[in-house]
Amino acid sequence: MRWLAVVALMLTHLALVAIVGALPDAVAPIIAGTIYLPLWPLSEIGIPVFSPAESGGWPGPNVLGWLVFVAIWSLLWWLLVAVIIRVRS
Numbered sequence: 001m002r003w004l005a006v007v008a009l010m011l012t013h014l015a016l017v018a019i020v021g022a023l024p025d026a027v028a029p030i031i032a033g034t035i036y037l038p039l040w041p042l043s044e045i046g047i048p049v050f051s052p053a054e055s056g057g058w059p060g061p062n063v064l065g066w067l068v069f070v071a072i073w074s075l076l077w078w079l080l081v082a083v084i085i086r087v088r089s
Helices: 002-018 028-044 063-088
Strands: none
Touching: 002 028, 002 063, 028 063
């Protein structure tokens, strides 16, 4: 049951990332921050998690960046679900 909840949260998160351009202006930066905030420190230490940026644009995550994004957020969602289950029992 725990993994089902984590997968549902992760798919919801990925869906929000996919439609970030259609979200209200107040919400879009928060969703974009969930991508960039975990990846910037890795980029700063030399791990190539971003694709080359277009002129004047933000670099998007490359394949490694997306894998790191999914790994970090899956872990965070799993921890949240674990805490909720512990509190409820």
